Amino acid sequence: MAALIDTDKPPKSARKLPSLKGIASSVLMRAPFPVRQTILGAAYRLVPGRLPGLLPMLGATLRDLPSVGRPLVPDPANALAGPAGLCGLAGRIGVGELLEGYRRGMFVMSHVGPLAWWSSSYRTVLFFDQAKIDKTTRRLLRNGRFRITFDRAFADVVAACAAPRPGQAPLTWITPRIRSLFGAAHTAGNAHSVEVWQDDELVGGIYGLAVGGVFFTESQFHTARDASKVGFAVLNRHLQAWGFALNDGKHPTRYLADVGMTPVTRAEFRALTAECGARPGRVGRWTVDDALLDDRWEPATADGVRSEALLPNGSAAPFTMDELLTSNRNPTW
Numbered sequence: 001m002a003a004l005i006d007t008d009k010p011p012k013s014a015r016k017l018p019s020l021k022g023i024a025s026s027v028l029m030r031a032p033f034p035v036r037q038t039i040l041g042a043a044y045r046l047v048p049g050r051l052p053g054l055l056p057m058l059g060a061t062l063r064d065l066p067s068v069g070r071p072l073v074p075d076p077a078n079a080l081a082g083p084a085g086l087c088g089l090a091g092r093i094g095v096g097e098l099l100e101g102y103r104r105g106m107f108v109m110s111h112v113g114p115l116a117w118w119s120s121s122y123r124t125v126l127f128f129d130q131a132k133i134d135k136t137t138r139r140l141l142r143n144g145r146f147r148i149t150f151d152r153a154f155a156d157v158v159a160a161c162a163a164p165r166p167g168q169a170p171l172t173w174i175t176p177r178i179r180s181l182f183g184a185a186h187t188a189g190n191a192h193s194v195e196v197w198q199d200d201e202l203v204g205g206i207y208g209l210a211v212g213g214v215f216f217t218e219s220q221f222h223t224a225r226d227a228s229k230v231g232f233a234v235l236n237r238h239l240q241a242w243g244f245a246l247n248d249g250k251h252p253t254r255y256l257a258d259v260g261m262t263p264v265t266r267a268e269f270r271a272l273t274a275e276c277g278a279r280p281g282r283v284g285r286w287t288v289d290d291a292l293l294d295d296r297w298e299p300a301t302a303d304g305v306r307s308e309a310l311l312p313n314g315s316a317a318p319f320t321m322d323e324l325l326t327s328n329r330n331p332t333w
Contacts (some may be wrong), residue, residue, distance in 0.1 A: 013090050035177075040171035041112030053083030061114065064089035068114055071097040071269040076119035076270060084198060086265075087117040095185045102211045103277035105270035107250060108181070109173045115181075122317055122324060123269040124261045127307035130238035131299035132260040133233050140230050141295040146204070147197040148234045148293065150286040154186045155192040157205035161219035174219060182218070189284040196222070196231040196304075204228040204237060207243060212277040213245040213305070232259065237297045238289065245276035257321040260299075264315045317319035 031039075045054065060080065063070060072091035080086045090108050093101070093115070101108065106117045140146060158179055164170035185191035190211070196204030204227025208217040215235075222228040236247060236259075249256045252263065264272070319327075 026090040036170060037172075037175065038112050040169055044111055044171060050083065053080075055084075055314050056080050057083050057086060060086055060088055064091070065114075067091060069139055072117075073097050073101045073104070073116055074106075076104055076117075076266070079119040079266070085118045085120045087119050090115040090117050090121070093181070095181075095188050095190060098181060098185055098209070099190060099211050102209055102214075104218055105266065105273045106205060107216065108178070110175065110177075111171060111173050115177055119266055119270075120251065121266055122252075123248040123266070124252045124256050124318070124321070124324075125264055125269065125272075126249065126256075126259065126261045127238060127298050127310065128236060128244070128246070128304050129217065129302075130260045130262065131233075131236050131240075132230075132258065133297060133299070134258070136226055137229050137233050138295040140226055141233070141293065145198065146224075146227055146230050148231055148288055149195045149197065150238075150288050151186070151192055153195050153202060153205070154191070154207065155183060156202055157193040157195060157221070158182060158219075160202070160205060160221045160223075161207065163221070182207065182209070190281075192286050194231045194235045196224075196227040197233075198224055198227070206231050206233050208247075208279055210244075210283075211273070212281045213243065213279040214273055214276045215239050215244055215246075216248045217250075229255075229259075233297070234293060236290070236299075237292050237302075238286075240299065240302055241292055242282055243305065245279075245305045245310060246272065248273075252321050252324045254325060257325065261321065262314050262315065263317040263319060263324055264311070265317050268311065268315055268317075276310070 003015045044050075068089055068091045070091050070118070071093045072089055073093070074088035076087050079088060087106055090097075090101070093108070098108065101117055105123075106119045108115055109118055110116050162172045162174035162179065164172070174305065182191045186193070191207065191209050194206040195202055203224035204222035206217060206228060208215055220228040220232065239247060248269075249261050252261075
């Protein structure tokens with residue numbers, strides 16, 4: 001008698017076996033955070049394209065290590081070419097030094113080891129009169145699928161931004177040290193969050209740092225399609241209406257290109273943050289203005305700071321966003 005075959009279940013020989021990469025990722029996901037972060041952080045730095053920067057990074061670390069017991073805010077003019085943009089260690093910085101470093105055009109980041117200051121060769125920024133808002137985002141604003149709030153769930157947004165993303169290595173630069181530092185900045189009224197809700201569930205969000213008239217977007221997340229896009233549009237509309245000069249997105253991505261961000265040189269960015277970061281800021285808890293929640297935002301004609309007032313001759317950056325996205329001209333560490 002012939003054996004019965006379950007036609008809904010492929011024979012063992014045809015079943016796909018888990019890959020070594022998949023097994024390793026699964027094991028690492030179960031590992032304690034410090035173990036996972038150390039292993040993946042070391043692997044990240046040992047990628048062949050980053051190997052030439054290891055010795056300069058070691059040199060800068062050894063140079064600053066004796067002083068890490070105090071706050072360190074270096075001069076971004078001395079940023080290394082490799083690893084691209086490393087300025088030095090941050091030491092025991094607090095909110096005051098965080099604001100000063102960002103006002104100088106730097107940002108803090110470290111996957112593993114001491115917290116460090118960075119200043120990229122090119123920064124991706126949004127001048128609000130150049131912002132783009134697509135039809136999908138306008139439709140979602142019009143139908144009210146999502147509810148937007150500011151500064152209601154800062155810690156939850158940061159935690160969600162730090163969580164592993166599907167299909168990606170579970171490595172994050174939003175370490176407990178970063179979360180603590182930005183949490184203190186939020187308590188002081190300088191760091192802010194955007195929350196996107198659907199049926200009272202947090203499905204998207206953004207957090208960043210406000211320094212004078214500059215907002216520095218640190219990270220975004222979404223668990224519902226287009227949620228962070230809607231939140232980002234609402235944030236940028238408020239920033240323009242409140243008189244902010246620009247929103248910094250750091251490194252180029254396709255998403256940032258699609259919303260209108262453009263590259264500027266390190267020197268231009270430093271000049272912009274020095275001038276605009278010294279302007280009176282909006283310190284304290286932010287709340288959403290209901291008049292700025294509809295789908296009628298026209299960035300090019302709305303009241304606010306004009307891009308030509310900030311860079312009258314345009315940027316000296318020799319590359320477009322597309323060129324930066326399809327090259328290694330703006331490598332990140």
